Amino acid sequence: MPDHFDLGLADRVVLVTGGVRGVGAGISAVFAGQAATVITCARRPVEGLPYEFHSCDIRDPDAVGSLIEAIVERHGRLDVVVNNAGGSPHVPAADASPRFHQKVIELNLLGMLHVSQAVNAVMQKQSRGGAIVSISSVSGRRPSPGTAAYGAAKAGVDSLTTSLAVEWAPKVRVNAVVAGMVATEQAELFYGDSVSQAAVASTVPLGRLADPTEIGWAAAFLVSDAASYISGATLEVHGGGEPPPYLSVSNATN
Numbered sequence: 001m002p003d004h005f006d007l008g009l010a011d012r013v014v015l016v017t018g019g020v021r022g023v024g025a026g027i028s029a030v031f032a033g034q035a036a037t038v039i040t041c042a043r044r045p046v047e048g049l050p051y052e053f054h055s056c057d058i059r060d061p062d063a064v065g066s067l068i069e070a071i072v073e074r075h076g077r078l079d080v081v082v083n084n085a086g087g088s089p090h091v092p093a094a095d096a097s098p099r100f101h102q103k104v105i106e107l108n109l110l111g112m113l114h115v116s117q118a119v120n121a122v123m124q125k126q127s128r129g130g131a132i133v134s135i136s137s138v139s140g141r142r143p144s145p146g147t148a149a150y151g152a153a154k155a156g157v158d159s160l161t162t163s164l165a166v167e168w169a170p171k172v173r174v175n176a177v178v179a180g181m182v183a184t185e186q187a188e189l190f191y192g193d194s195v196s197q198a199a200v201a202s203t204v205p206l207g208r209l210a211d212p213t214e215i216g217w218a219a220a221f222l223v224s225d226a227a228s229y230i231s232g233a234t235l236e237v238h239g240g241g242e243p244p245p246y247l248s249v250s251n252a253t254n
Helices: 022-033 061-075 098-123 148-168 187-191 194-201 212-223
Strands: 013-017 037-042 052-055 080-083 130-137 172-179 234-237
Touching (some): 080 212, 172 212
């Protein structure tokens, strides 16, 4: 999508959790390109960012509360939140410790809920309310071997999205972007070397992995006035999805 495409977000104050690298960096770049005021957060300080940055562990409700309070104190409001922070290393479910599973669920599901609760309290008091978008994953909609707890958490995000959209309407719209495979700086960890990545990309109907900014454009659309009647939705951004494995081995002609 061209950078000059205007979604009318120039006056919005936007928080992108985990918006410093990978998909999050792509999301932050899209909102910055729309002239929004972009604020990011992560657990560890990051140098050289072009955006306002706060250190915050979203698994800690008190830390989240302090973050949102600081943002509102500085900017007077908070219009948009993109719940992006998350992820999981590859560990077979049988080998992972109970603590590992707990931390994955806390980061990918409960952390999003903590942030959403805190920002909803602010948005409900604002004259034009606000919008929340959570970055979900195809891992929550199909088997996720090696990241089972992560997939379960993302399925929870999809369910949470529909419930919060009902509870917090009409002031706050809540949606999710169901992301497919994305080409980030850590793609090698998930998809292998360049040859392997090309092979993986060939399984996608559109023939490639997503660019992080393409997830950002979907999020930006969902919080814009162009999506003013969209709430409780999960927008799939996966290049056509993952064709069923049987198609590659079937000799059926119809």
